Amino acid sequence: MSYQALYRVWRSQRFDTIVGQQMVTQTLKNAIIQNKTSHAYLFTGPRGTGKTSAAKIFAKAINCPNNQDGEPCNDCDICKGITEGRLNDVIEIDAASNNGVEEIRDIREKVKYAPTQATYKVYIIDEVHMLSTGAFNALLKTLEEPPSNVIFILATTEPHKIPLTIISRTQRFDFKRIDTSDIVTHLGHILTEMSVEYEEQSLFVIARAAEGGMRDALSILDQALSFSEGRLTTDTALKVTGSLTxxxxxxxxxxxxxxxxxxxxxxxxxxxxxxxxxxxxxxxxxxxxxxxxxxxxxxxxxxxxxxxxxxxxxxxxxxxxxxxxxxxxxxxxxxxxxxxxxxxxxxxxxxxxxxxxxxxxxxxxxxxxxxxxxxxxxxxxxVSDEVVQGLLERMSQLEARFKEVGSQQGVQSSKKETPKKSPSKSSYRLPTERVYQVLNEATRPQLVQVQEAWDELLQLLTVTQRAMLKASQPVAASPKGLVLAFDYEIVCQRASEDTELHTNTKQGLQRLLQFEPAIVCIPSDKWAGLRNDFINQRPSSPSDEQEAPDEGAYVQIEGEAEQVQTETTAVDTAVELFGEDVVEVLND
Known part of the structure; x- marks a missing residue:
């Protein structure tokens, strides 16, 4: 006979041999002894904790003619047939590969027939959470009222994926992770039965790596025995599990x-x-x-x-x-x-x-x-008392100093009604000369063209560049330059240093307006001051005034600009309500 893995050879065949699930096994045994078995059970818990083994043992115990204290005899034909998987009345289904409606409908049809050899026909559906929604709906009625000689046992590692309508029709048993000490004891028993020498610390290493699963522990033990040379050592267990010494x-x-x-x-x-x-x-x-x-x-x-x-x-x-x-x-x-x-x-x-x-x-x-x-x-x-005493003395000194400073500030505030505010320092250096160069040649049509094409220009930029320019607006434009006012100074500084942004903006304007200006970035709260300073510095002679640009060539975004915008909005609203023929705009 070919070699079998340890977890198959040492699979539990009685309730008493299931490790770490005493509450579940004792309840199932008592139900069999008292003839109070349910028509449907739900076994949930982590992998390798004994759910499928408990389901098979339950199927044997309830059908075994020689069962004692709720345990199967494992010697009769029925017990051997269930153990070897050849008894037709105990059907084990893998829901991961049979999760459709047709498979469940097939179960509904066959469940009507009486068992041939055993007393009860038992359906064990493993990984039941893999069933589709339609399959669950098809199972509902049969699960709630099956024939008297049919029992359903559903097993899953993910109970949260099962509909509540299914859970409410079953008796639920939660299998917990097996304690490290229980795994060590069981592994030691197996090695003793196999006449294999071992170091006890190696079993702790394997048990910890198994993370509460007996099947995982047996698989690691099987691998460690193959790697070792007749004796299981701690070093072998560490190498197999990849753990640290x-x-x-x-x-x-x-x-x-x-x-x-x-x-x-x-x-x-x-x-x-x-x-x-x-x-x-x-x-x-x-x-x-x-x-x-x-x-x-x-x-x-x-x-x-x-x-x-x-x-x-x-x-x-x-x-x-x-x-x-x-x-x-x-x-x-x-x-x-x-x-x-x-x-x-x-x-x-x-x-x-x-x-x-x-x-x-x-x-x-x-x-x-x-x-x-x-x-x-x-x-x-x-030293705790000394530390506390020192802290108390320090606190009293700080309190006295605080009162002294507070009284001095009170005297100073009575003398000065309006204390001077220290001017806020800005880390961004304004490009005043470049702004003046643009304003000196700025034209209103040029600015209007840029404003009308602004949204389309943003679509030509990258997402990051678009987000940066979303916080700005063009306020002045000349044939060679464009002034952008940013809402935030930090964004303005980043934009002024971003050469790729300047290049893409120029290329976009060249594509849309055949216009490739130099970009000048300023904070919006500085624009009004720069604009007013430029207007005040313009020469007042008639010849110079004729050459100076019109003030409409650039916009003002504070103060009177808000007032103009409000008035314009009011006029637009009136025209929209009453029509252009009725509304007459009178300038003061």
Missing amino acids: AERLDQLVSSCFKHETEQGLTLLQALLSEGKESSRMLEDLLLYCRDLLMYQQAPNLLISQNGMMTDLFKELSDQMPAALIYEYISILSDTQKEVRFTNHPDIYLEVAVVKLSNAGSLTTAPAQLDATPVDSVGVSPT
Whole structure:
């Protein structure tokens, strides 16, 4: 006979052999003993926790003529037929590949026929959440009122995807993740039965990597036995699971705690060069920090879960304050989330080590912790009274100083009714000369052309450039230049430094208006001052006034500009309501 995987060979055949689900198995046994079985059950829980095994055992126990205390005998023809999958009255369906309406309708038709060999016809539908909406609807009525000799057992890892109308028609049993200690005990029993020597710590490594799933644990054990040479060692388990040794974890966390960033990164590079996976390393570091907290609060409980503790681990647990461990866990947890969505997890892991090394820089140094005992929050009880007394004295001094300064400010404010405001400093240097050059040659038709083509010009730019120019408007235009007023100074500064924006804007205007001006950027709150200064500096002689541009060649966006806009809006509204023939505009 060909080789079978361990999880198939050691699949539970009795309720008592299902590990870590005592509440579920005892309830099902009592229901069989008392003849109070339901017509439909829903088994939910993580993968590899015994859902399908429990369903098959239940099918055997309820049909076994020799069952005792709710357990099947596993010797009769019915039990053997169910175990080997050849009894026609126990139908196991994979909903992942049979999720259509037609498959469920086929079940509805066949459910009417009585069982041929067993007392009950049992339908086990695995991964039932994969059924389509139509298939669920087709199953509803049959699930609610099946024939008296039919039982449905639905199994799923994602119960939130099952309609509530289905869940309400079943008895639900939640299978929990199996404890590490239970997995270790079961693996030890299997290795003993197989006459394989093993190190106990290797079983803890495998159990932790399985994350509460017995099937995963048996698969890893199977792989580790194939890799080992007749004896299962801790080193073998670490290599197979990709986990870190306790000594490596001690060194890495110790380096971070002592703020030795370079040494921590060197250790990390060595681990990565050995082929360690980033996600697995993060998981191990999180579990290590969790163990530090557990050892501080409940050391006996941790020893039963983790096997053994190194001397450096115990030393770190005594030295590290709980608040610092909380910060470590937060940093590692955030990094674990970021690693899931990146193609460069090693970079995030290196950044995490740097963060860990810099975390808690304000807490007590390790050297001081060795000399002075600490309590649960990392505060030295021998100096706490002195620190508090010093703080109280400092507070009283600050309070006296505050009252003195307040009285002085009161005297000064009584003498000065309106204190001077310091002028706000602007980091952007106004291009005054360039603005004046544009205004000196500005024409109204040129500005109107630019304003009319402005929206079309924005569509020719990139999304980023378009967003930048959305916060601006053209306020003056000449044959050689264009002044843009920006709502925000920081956007104005970025736009003035963006040569690509200037180039694309020129090209767009050349394409639309055959006009390629130099772009001048200014904040909108400075435009009114620049405009007024230019008007006031214009020569007053008749010959010069004839050459000077008309003030309509550029717009004003503050003060009277708002008034003109309001008046124009009022006239437009009146024309729209009453028509141009009725409305007469009179200028004062």
